[in-house]
Amino acid sequence: MFKSTDEKNFKEIETIIGPSVKVKGNFSTRGNLRIEGELEGSLKTDSNLLVGKSAKIIAAVAANNAQVAGEIKGNVKIKGLIELESTAKVVGDLEAKEISVAKGAVINGRWVVGSTSPEPAKIQAKAEKIEE
Amino acid sequence: MYFYLVDNFLNDKGYKKIFTKIENRIIDLGINGRITKLSLLKSAAELVKEEVKRGAKTIVAVGNDKIVSQIINVIAEQDLTFGIIPVGENNQIAQVLGIPYNEAACDILSARRIEYLDLGKVNQNYFLFKAQIKSPEVVLDSENQYNINLLSKNNQITIYNLAAEGELKKISPQQKNYSCFNPQDGILELIVSSDNESGQSFLKIFSWAKRRDSALTLAKNISFFPIKTINIRSKESVPVILDQYIVTKTPAQVSVLPKALKIIVGKSRVF
Numbered sequence: 001m002f003k004s005t006d007e008k009n010f011k012e013i014e015t016i017i018g019p020s021v022k023v024k025g026n027f028s029t030r031g032n033l034r035i036e037g038e039l040e041g042s043l044k045t046d047s048n049l050l051v052g053k054s055a056k057i058i059a060a061v062a063a064n065n066a067q068v069a070g071e072i073k074g075n076v077k078i079k080g081l082i083e084l085e086s087t088a089k090v091v092g093d094l095e096a097k098e099i100s101v102a103k104g105a106v107i108n109g110r111w112v113v114g115s116t117s118p119e120p121a122k123i124q125a126k127a128e129k130i131e132e
Numbered sequence: 133m134y135f136y137l138v139d140n141f142l143n144d145k146g147y148k149k150i151f152t153k154i155e156n157r158i159i160d161l162g163i164n165g166r167i168t169k170l171s172l173l174k175s176a177a178e179l180v181k182e183e184v185k186r187g188a189k190t191i192v193a194v195g196n197d198k199i200v201s202q203i204i205n206v207i208a209e210q211d212l213t214f215g216i217i218p219v220g221e222n223n224q225i226a227q228v229l230g231i232p233y234n235e236a237a238c239d240i241l242s243a244r245r246i247e248y249l250d251l252g253k254v255n256q257n258y259f260l261f262k263a264q265i266k267s268p269e270v271v272l273d274s275e276n277q278y279n280i281n282l283l284s285k286n287n288q289i290t291i292y293n294l295a296a297e298g299e300l301k302k303i304s305p306q307q308k309n310y311s312c313f314n315p316q317d318g319i320l321e322l323i324v325s326s327d328n329e330s331g332q333s334f335l336k337i338f339s340w341a342k343r344r345d346s347a348l349t350l351a352k353n354i355s356f357f358p359i360k361t362i363n364i365r366s367k368e369s370v371p372v373i374l375d376q377y378i379v380t381k382t383p384a385q386v387s388v389l390p391k392a393l394k395i396i397v398g399k400s401r402v403f
Binding site: 018019037 | 274277278279280281282283284286287324326353354355356357358
């Protein structure tokens with residue numbers, strides 16, 4: 001799962017917040033974004049977001065698609081697919097059109113998953129820990 | 133009208149033959165003009181300004197990257213054409229621009245293949261290649277939206293407009309084919325790197341590359357931000373080194389000036 005999405009959506013990364021950097025404030029970009037470091041504030045990208053294993057995000061997050069292996073504290077809104085890796089931890093409400101959750105991923109908050117059409121078929125759930 | 137400003141290291145006997153050949157080739161090609169050697173009495177800036185007042189429209193640096201950087205800082209944002217005749221060592225700029233050494237460069241000048249390049253500006257100084265800060269004790273503020281804080285003492289910041297192959301090898305040792313940062317995209321590339329990049333996995337950066345097949349492969353511990361402007365502040369003033377030869381200090385305001393340099397390039401330029 002990780003590799004296929006990596007190839008499809010994350011080939012053209014335009015910004016990298018590396019592990020030795022902390023960004024504070026409202027970070028917004030049009031291109032694909034990879035985070036391995038820390039971010040505090042708000043985060044928006046019109047393209048795809050990749051949150052690495054070592055990343056720590058305390059922010060409201062908005063992106064087109066996302067692949068998460070690190071930690072996010074804040075509400076997450078994804079237009080398309082969000083993929084949560086086994087090491088992912090999301091503390092906050094999560095809204096996405098599609099979701100993929102690996103064994104071991106932690107979600108602490110409300111989910112809204114389904115179509116983004118005017119009459120969405122919503123699946124709502126509360127979960128402390130997802131296990132297959 | 134051409135004005136040739138010659139670096140004073142060409143006074144050395146070892147360069148006498150080369151300089152004579154350059155002079156002869158300039159006359160042969162009909163691109164002759166006033167030739168002045170740098171001296172301790174007048175700076176490059178003063179000499180260039182005087183010649184521009186006299187009507188010089190094409191300013192040519194004869195020497196290495198040092199004199200090229202000095203002249204760029206005088207003629208940036210003006211309607212002047214810049215040419216280079218690289219002589220001696222440290223000629224990365226001419227190399228990237230596809231300009232051969234010594235008298236062979238005169239043919240490039242004569243052909244007048246002109247490109248407009250972006251320049252980086254830090255406070256009142258300009259750079260064509262890069263601005264570098266080796267101190268990690270700085271904070272970078274981006275247009276009042278966010279700031280970038282460095283977490284490691286080994287970090288250093290480099291802001292690129294254009295980079296030679298040697299530079300890219302330093303930040304991307306696994307790369308097989310090198311292109312360069314695009315100096316005509318109106319964007320600067322800010323890289324935060326640390327001294328220790330061995331054993332890291334790598335990923336590819338495409339955004340800056342003019343050709344899609346020439347993506348830059350970076351170590352995963354590198355941070356990479358495409359920027360147009362950024363402010364650099366620090367508790368104590370630290371040096372910002374521009375193109376290796378010009379030094380300014382923080383606080384520093386960094387910006388890109390699109391198409392601010394009109395320059396004669398060779399066919400084999402790398403962008």
